Structure formats: structure tokens, C-alpha cells
Amino acid sequence: MNISLVAPSSSSVDVLMKLIEELFAYEALPQKIEQTNHAVNQLLSNPELGQAWLIEVEHEGEKIIAGHIIVSYSFSLEHGGRVGLIDQFYLKSDWRQQGIGTELIPQIEHQIAQSGIHALSLEVNIGNAGARSFYERHDFVPRRQFCMMTKVITPSEVPLNIAS
Numbered sequence: 001m002n003i004s005l006v007a008p009s010s011s012s013v014d015v016l017m018k019l020i021e022e023l024f025a026y027e028a029l030p031q032k033i034e035q036t037n038h039a040v041n042q043l044l045s046n047p048e049l050g051q052a053w054l055i056e057v058e059h060e061g062e063k064i065i066a067g068h069i070i071v072s073y074s075f076s077l078e079h080g081g082r083v084g085l086i087d088q089f090y091l092k093s094d095w096r097q098q099g100i101g102t103e104l105i106p107q108i109e110h111q112i113a114q115s116g117i118h119a120l121s122l123e124v125n126i127g128n129a130g131a132r133s134f135y136e137r138h139d140f141v142p143r144r145q146f147c148m149m150t151k152v153i154t155p156s157e158v159p160l161n162i163a164s
Contacts, residue, residue, distance in 0.1 A: 003103045005053035005069065005111060008044065012065075016040065019068045020084060027125075050084070051111065055104065058093065062086060065102065067091035071112060071120070079119040084112045086122035105138045119140040123148055 008016045017040065024031040030107065045050050050072035057066045068117040085107075091100060112120060122140065124131045136142070 001067075001098075002038055002058035002101055003107075004056045004058075005104065005107050006056045008052055008054055013040070013044070013052060015065055019054075019065070019090055019092075020088065022092070023068075023088055026090070043070070043072070050087070051115070053108075053111075055062060055091065055095075055100065065141070066095040069104070071108065073115075073117065076119065081118045082116055082120065083119045084117045088119065089122070101134060111151065131151060 006012075006074045017037065020036060020040070021031065021033075023029075024036075040052070043052055050070065052070045053068065054065050055067040055069065057064050067090045068088065069086065069090075072087045074083050074085060076083045089101070110118065120140075122135065123137060132142070
């Protein structure tokens with residue numbers, strides 16, 4: 001089985017959006033379709049914000065899209081520069097527990113290292129012991145002294161290229 005990260009093209013954005021919908025449903029997260037579409041379009045047209053990939057599996061001579069990964073970028077003084085956050089890592093249920101994630105983590109690390117990323121973080125549901133164990137096996141370290149917190153705000157419409 002050959003597993004690759006494939007950047008979505010204009011013809012495959014609908015596939016990415018369907019996978020994102022599946023992830024939101026699987027995680028029982030509220031989704032605002034228009035907001036999600038806008039965010040995906042922003043990400044895909046501004047590579048400085050991060051990267052999105054479709055997970056392509058070549059199985060028995062057929063190429064199948066098995067899921068997607070989205071990494072967004074930020075900046076950290078602690079890590080000395082740009083950092084990545086795995087915002088979404090989704091595999092369709094038929095493709096889980098088959099070693100795909102184990103093969104993809106080094107590919108993701110390689111891709112983002114080429115973009116000058118110094119560290120990679122992610123969020124895991126506290127109750128998802130399997131995912132936590134998987135990421136720890138791949139050298140992700142829980143930061144037990146930290147608690148990720150979020151507050152939703154309404155942004156002002158400001159072009160991304162404005163410098164302060």
C-alpha cells in the first residue's frame with residue numbers, strides 16, 4: 001500500500017470539503033458550512049497560513065482518497081519561529097488502524113520542515129486514549145502543565161497582507 005499527501009487542486013476541493021464535513025460529524029462538532037468554505041478557500045489561496053493535503057492510498061492498483069490533513073501556521077517565541085498546528089487529521093473509518101498515520105507523520109514533518117516550521121503541535125480529545133498513545137509513540141509530548149483554551153471572537157474584515 002502506497003500512501004501519499006496530495007495538495008488539493010481546484011477540481012478536488014469538493015472532495016476536501018466532504019471529508020471536512022465527515023470529520024465534523026464524526027467529532028460531533030457544530031459546523032457552519034459557509035464559514036468552513038471561507039476558511040478553506042483562505043487557506044488554499046494563502047500558503048503562508050498553512051497547508052492542506054488529501055491522503056491518497058494506492059490499494060490494489062487503485063488510488064483512493066482516504067482522508068485529509070490540515071496544518072495551520074503560527075509563530076512562537078518559545079520555539080524560535082513559525083510553528084505548525086495539526087488542525088485536522090481525518091481518516092475514513094475503513095482506513096483506520098492500518099498504519100496510515102504511522103507512515104504519514106514523517107511525511108508531514110518533512111513537508112512542514114521545508115516550509116521553515118520549528119515545531120508541530122496538535123489537540124487530542126482528552127478521552128481519546130488511542131490517539132494520545134499514537135501521538136506519544138511518534139514523539140509528541142503532552143504538555144500536562146498547559147490547558148488549551150478557546151474563545152470565539154468576531155473578526156474585523158482586514159486583508160491578510162496588511163502589515164502593522
